[in-house]
Amino acid sequence: MEAVIAKNVSIYYNGQKAVEELSFKLEEEETLLLMGPNGAGKTTLLRTIAGFHKNYGGELLVFNKPPGEAKELISYVPQSYSLNERVPLKALEVVAIGGIYKKGFVHTKLSKEVCQSAEEALEFVGLSQVKDKPFSELSGGQKQRVLLARALISNPRLLLLDEPLSALDPSARVEVANVLGKIKQEKGISMIITTHDVNPLTEIGDKVMLLNRRLVAFGTPDEVLRDEIISEVYGPFSKAVRVGNRLYCIIGDVHIHKGGARE
Ligand SMILES: Nc1ncnc2c1ncn2[C@@H]1O[C@H](COP(=O)(O)OP(=O)(O)O)[C@@H](O)[C@H]1O
Ligand SMILES: [Mg+2]
Helix, strand or coil, X not given: CEEEEEEEEEEEECCEEEEEXXXXXXXXXXXEEEECCCCCCHHHHHXXXXXXXXXXXXXXXXXXXXXXXXXXXXXXECCCCCCCCCCCCEHHHHHHHHHHHHXXXXXXXXXXXXXXXXXXXXXXXXXXXXCCCEHHHCCHHHHHHHHHHHHHCCCCCEEEEECCCCCCCHHHHHHHHHHHHHHHHXXXXXXXXXXXXXXXXXXXCCEEEEEECEEEEEECHHHHCCHHHHHHHHCCCCEEEEECCEEEEECCCCCCCCCCCCC
16 A cells, blocks of 8 residues: 555645645655755645645545544654753653654553553664653754654654754764664654755665655656756756765755745
């Protein structure tokens, strides 16, 4: 079964098309890297697949269901996670919240069962040692791994990650990319990951989509990460470079900045 099928999907805000006539399929267990400049519609597409944004036309199916009916199967990690850091939540509690929300009610005390799953999820992302530390005191890479653990606790079949690497320094990017690789290898979950910097992730991407309001290209990394394709969106100084068996993308610093464009 396909994780996502989109046929001629257009997505609207107030009658304006943010994404136009998009068609693609993502097979179960595949990882899709979603690239495109600021304002390309990446977040809009993720929120639509997650069932949060409902103003779209065309056919969109997530595991053969309309997005709103597939919420149980999806975990969505938004880009800038704003946790109220004055509430001194421990890492373990942040993870456990993922297990509570999913059940649709909130306990005042975390059940043993939820705490147990939270511990396992933290162990999976390699952070058992910080479980009792306040979330606000963790490094950027550790925070992102905690949020991944939180997304995993409900055993989703599709993980939607909006710019999980964007706020991180290069070494933290590698740290988080390694966890994403582990999720792919050991959990077999489908993932859609939006990213400005595709380089730490080219190895785990089965498919790459280049979006610029319309679909510019969709295919394997080898098919999409080519000079002539990426320079269409990122300008003439963009290059795809192969080093050994790894692909790197050198993207000229050309971004479409529109007044009021939101991340
Ligand atoms: N809540 C909103 N209301 C109106 N327009 C929006 C809203 N969110 C995003 N947009 C517009 O939709 C377009 C795509 O935005 P977005 O999906 O955030 O792009 P990306 O994530 O690729 O940077 C942009 O032109 C943006 O201004
Ligand atoms: Mg965005």
